[in-house]
Amino acid sequence: MKSILSLRNQKLLKPFSVNRLSQFHSFTKNSFPNTVYNSATNSNSSTLTQSSVDTQLDVETKINTFSKYIINTYSRPDIIISKGEGCFLSDSSGGKYLDFTSGIAVLALGHSDPGVAKVISEQAKKITHISNLFYSEESGDLAKLLVENTIQAYPQGNVGLYASENGKPSPRVFFTNSGTEANEGALKFARKYGKIIAKEGKLRLSKADMLVSDPNLKSNIHCFTGGFHGRSMGALSVTPNPKYQNPYTPLIPGVTCSLYNNINELNTFVDERTCGVIVEPIQGEGGVNIGNIEFLKALRKRCTEVGAVLIYDEIQCGLARTGKIWAHHHYPPECSPDIITCAKPLGNGFPIGAIIASEQVSQKISVGDHGTTFGGNPLGCAIGKHVFSRISQPEFLDSVTDKGVYLKETLQKLAEPYLGNQIVEVRGKGMIYGIQFANAPSNIVELARNNGLLLVEAGKNTIRIIPPLVITKKEIDLGIDILKDVLKTVFQK
């Protein structure tokens, strides 16, 4: 373990930010400027001030003990995060941080949201779990809410999920406990769908006859470079990153992969043997890469031609992150998916995910085809209903768009002096941005953290900016000020 002392000593040349952060926090706790949502999402009484704090030795001792019991899959800094409120976190030794990671795009409503806390407390006293052997009000209500809002928010949609067979599009929902599980289920649904349509001989293309005689041949799944879909065997098999995949080969068979945003390649690889294609309309972990409209149009067209299920993994970019309920709502209807997978912000920190599948796909799934013990439990669904009701409000989405424009402009200004040299580009949409550097930015992340700003890396040499969606412009300014001084220090400008 690195010495905490050495990390703590590594403040900026100008030791401003920790002071500035605590002043800011005590200022904001009584006067959040962003009226509608902050009055609903931030309590007046700050809980960030702790009564007892760990000494550096305490922290070191605790971390040494924890590391003896926790499997070593993450490289963590030498701090113990103990509390959160709104966009701020505090550690056990009294350090405060502005959180530009939101638990990897999870805390849309910020930390310790009072509304979410109330739902958790009330639902825990009512019912938390019954299993999928029974219906519950909570899962039924959340499924209805997800489906109806998705359809209403995109009236121009008329293909895939939005196609109406009997006058009204009727997608259906399967609840999961995580994003990975949502993708895993979606891949299974695509396999089942492929098998059935191959058997029915419904494909128009040349190899259709061959597939009817052996429907297992229509089982390929296509994915794209830079995509991240999870770490279980199926989801990992469509996450083409050697660092994640190599320790676990052989992966599941029948996976093809082509370059993200390359139309020629997708038309070569996606063929009659493909049952499903999985893609993020905006890649998160891969470095915040935006799918081109023409690419997603071509993908939709190709999937329809060959009878493959188009799965949009909106686990990171969906659920209001870009200022619309779904990232694909920024695209024309010709880009619509057959399945959406989502998770992260749906529970604002409580684990819940969902697969939203078109009528065409969900009709092909029968009793016993898929299952889960915890997925869709009343506690998760009550929280999901509360969170989704708030983040899907037009005022909320407009505030994300407005602050997103501000954040983008501010980041571009920040990057300007370094563009073409230390910084390659700033890209993103709404409240998800990537600053791509010429070299690995881990020293920037570390120095920012030591000065009260939490950041997360992504893709190649990229820092991801994914703050809670309730962040205010003042809080954005605070974070950018810290980052500005960090860049000055690191690049000596």
Ligand SMILES: Cc1ncc(COP(=O)(O)O)c(C=O)c1O
């Ligand atoms: C786009 C995307 N898909 C899937 C996942 C996996 O979700 P989870 O970690 O909830 O299993 C992630 C997680 O970062 C993600 O960003």
